[in-house]
Amino acid sequence: MSGNPFETSLKTLHEAAAIGQINAEVVRLLEQPKRQFEFTIPVRMDDGHLEIFQAFRVHYCDALGQVKNGVRVVPDMDMDTAKALGFWMTIKHAVGGIPAGGGKGGIKADPSKLSRREYEALIRGFIRYLPMKGTWVDVPGADIGTHGQTQSWMLDELEAIQGFHSPAAINDKPIEANGTELSREATGTGAFFVTREVTRDLGIPDAASFAVQGYGNVGRVAAELLCQRGHKLVAVSDIFGGIENQDGIDVNALGAYVDEYKTVKGFPGCRDITPSELLEVPCDILLPAAVQSVIHEGNAGKIQAKLIMECANGPTTPEAEKILESRGVIIVPDVLVNCGSAIVCSFERTQGLTDSYWDRETVRSRLEERIVKAYQQTAAVAKELGVSYRDAAWVNALRKIEKAMLVRGWAWDQPK
Known part of the structure; x- marks a missing residue:
């Protein structure tokens, strides 16, 4: 596989377009930037x-x-x-x-x-x-x-x-510069909402265990919300190291420790592990929330989680995905799991345009409504076509873009 990220994105485009029978002219338009x-x-x-x-x-x-x-x-x-x-x-x-x-x-x-x-x-x-x-x-x-x-x-x-x-011309601003509430927590909160919906649909119990690779804004927020729901945190890592305790980690005590020491490493009552070892710990749900390509051909066969929620961008390589799918591991893709920040950025622009700023609960409830709908649409396409969540998310997106391009006259409708 090429290491060029753009070539990788085009490969995904062509695979999803074939599955969804997307208009050939739409695909051609999407093969290069405008x-x-x-x-x-x-x-x-x-x-x-x-x-x-x-x-x-x-x-x-x-x-x-x-x-x-x-x-x-x-x-x-x-x-x-x-x-x-x-x-x-x-x-x-x-x-x-x-x-x-x-x-x-x-x-x-x-x-x-x-x-x-x-x-x-x-x-x-x-x-x-x-x-x-x-x-x-x-x-x-x-x-x-x-x-x-x-x-x-x-x-x-x-x-x-x-x-x-x-x-409205710049996103991700502080509140003092006409930003929006929930900006910092948007991605982790959205990832929690999607995880909640997926586990409900798959029949995974609320007490299921989970591990988080990357304990920044995204991983920490998602972990705290999952623990509030009753899930058990068994392993966490950051750039300095990782910790594991199969009996469960107190997420509130861990938060206080991280605030003081700026790392999860050394948190009392846990076994020290490396960030790469975290991916292989026994758990029901794995949340890679660090960087790209951490799940690859070399470790995909050792991952014990039944469900992977991609909180980071591109944490799973295509080769690893094939191995995991053959083992029955379900992967919910980054373009769905971590789109909470993009949704709240859209809210930030709306608030800036109208000069009407929402309270925290309004932003949170609207984020929940929007991202749950995105999950439901993706799940419906996955069921309709009998494909993975990743393929379904891309087909769902391409269908929306296709309709817009056709109605604008950028592409001509063709028999499928």
């Missing part, structure tokens, strides 16, 4: 020298609405990554019933090597030199290397350029 930009950002560094950074932005498909989300700042950022991420966001928005297309991009840089002033100049430069932007065109959000502060800088820079307030 627009892609590569530009440079000059920054005067603290020592006086001029550094020039590469930046990328992709508007993959806007058949369902304006494009949006993440801006990633990492040393290995490139156009193929932006294209793949933009395509996946297109699918994720369609799965989640969000009236938006997929936009992604970023800057080739290491934020840890920049001073605060240098990083602010870089982020403001991204908005300044981004060729197309604005509430109705492209709404950048946060991703790896970006956060509430960077999004506030983006908004301030955009408003300075435009000459008027435009809170």
Whole structure:
């Protein structure tokens, strides 16, 4: 298999399109982004020298609405990554019933090597030199290397350029910058709602055990909500290490420990394990919530979970998925499980457009309604076609995009 993420996304497109009998012209339109930009950002560094950074932005498909989300700042950022991420966001928005297309991009840089002033100049430069932007065109959000502060800088820079307030033009902002409630917890909360629905449908009991790889915002929020429901947390890991206790881990005590020590490693009463060992511990449900490709050909045969909920983006390789499916392990894909953040970003834009901001419970209940509907649609397609949840999610998304493209006249209807 190619290591190119865009080629991987195209492989998934063609497989799902064949299953769903998607219009051939729609598939052709989705084989490349509608627009892609590569530009440079000059920054005067603290020592006086001029550094020039590469930046990328992709508007993959806007058949369902304006494009949006993440801006990633990492040393290995490139156009193929932006294209793949933009395509996946297109699918994720369609799965989640969000009236938006997929936009992604970023800057080739290491934020840890920049001073605060240098990083602010870089982020403001991204908005300044981004060729197309604005509430109705492209709404950048946060991703790896970006956060509430960077999004506030983006908004301030955009408003300075435009000459008027435009809170709906940037996503993932703090409340103080016209952001939305539940922004930080959106992905983990959405993952909990989907897990709850899946376990109900599969007859998995509320007391079932689970393990979480990655105890950041997503994994921690999902774990706390699952424990409130009665599930038993038996293993957790982060970048520093992992812990296991088959009798159960007190999630509230663990939270207090993590707040103090910034890691789960060393939590009392548990056996120390590595993050890779966590994937193989005995449990009913596994939540990979860290990085991509952690479940691969080398460890898929050792995973003991009956259900995998993909909280991270792309945690399971295609080769591993085939092995797991042959063993009867059910995988619920990332484009469904972790689309809670995309849904709440859509709510953030709506609130900014209307100048009417919702309380926390309103955001939570609307997120629940939207993501449960997304799961139900995916499950219905899986049953209709007799396919996996991943194939069903992609077919469901492609059908929505297909209808939009056909009615707009971008593609012509053809007999199937």
